[in-house]
Amino acid sequence: GEDVEQSLFLSVREGDSSVINCTYTDSSSTYLYWYKQEPGAGLQLLTYIFSNMDMKQDQRLTVLLNKKDKHLSLRIADTQTGDSAIYFCAESIGPEGGADGLTFGKGTHLIIQP
């Protein structure tokens, strides 16, 4: 079955790196995603990675994928107060262009300490 797990909370100091982890169970995942949700707001697509890649970097964001262990992580360098939000890991198991939705983790609340 489909299951995506994340820690519920992560607290980091401003300026440090944040690493948010996620594990998934479905080995047929095609894409894995990170979404950000600020309080009272919608979901913002941050980045995503194809399942045959093991790393993707985009400015302060680094995504690492260990397909063998079914582990995905999001590293945010130089964490700022504006990074305070809930971060959702999600997987897509359907074919590209198909109508399958995403399976989300329960979200990690990132708390920034001054």
Add this chain to the structure above:
Amino acid sequence: DTAVSQTPKYLVTQMGNDKSIKCEQNLGHDTMYWYKQDSKKFLKIMFSYNNKELIINETVPNRFSPKSPDKAHLNLHINSLELGDSAVYFCASSFRETQYFGPGTRLLVL
């Protein structure tokens, strides 16, 4: 220029009422979705739809029904609203691997 928009943003109603939430996307995407986010922030897919197929999450009560008048719109109708339907409902659309979400509709059933 909002890519995925939803109306209304807030909806407060009584138990037993019937209500609709509208969703429109101007991205030209073929596939649209409805998700439900509960009070604990857990997100679950309810429906996905393109012009060929409707995929329904089997846990969704049949009081919920999606209606798509055209490719750019996917509305959500809810009959006989219950207290447990209170949540934030997100519409999304996708093209290939990228899925974009609307701002959400906050539904409160009293």
